[in-house]
Amino acid sequence: MLRRILVPVDFSRASACALAVARDYCPEGATVRLLHVLNPSELASRTAEPKINPMHAKEIRGEAEQQARDRLEAWALDGEEIALEIGKAAEKISEHADAWEADMIAMGTGSRTGLAHFLHGSATEWLVRHARQPVLAVHEVDLHEDQRRHLPPLD
Incomplete structure (x- = not known):
């Protein structure tokens, strides 16, 4: 029986569809947790702008984390949990699923092909x-x- 369903979201339409399907199949009493993984290279690129003082990097990271939390809260329904990780998406999702003892991972899959798929994988x-x-x-x-x-x- 499904008690814990982890739904990794990147705020795409595919993620929204996965969340809708997970909610539809979620048995009464089960918990849905939305997880967003911030990519460290994206955080680094925000602080790499020449006009940004490196002393403000922690502040910029905090802002990025808060923006992600706000978006997660906007996506979550009452009773659903939210979580945020920083790292490589696949690895962090797997680690989080294990630590939280998820019974299933429901996630969207995009249409990345060619060079983008080769460089970033899925x-x-x-x-x-x-x-x-x-x-x-x-x-x-x-x-x-x-x-x-x-x-x-959706944006």
């Missing part, structure tokens, strides 16, 4: 091969009207 693909939990991979699908009701805000 967190979903890696997790399907290596995670200790079942992984539900959800593409950008047309959702049923009931599922769209609770679709999180």
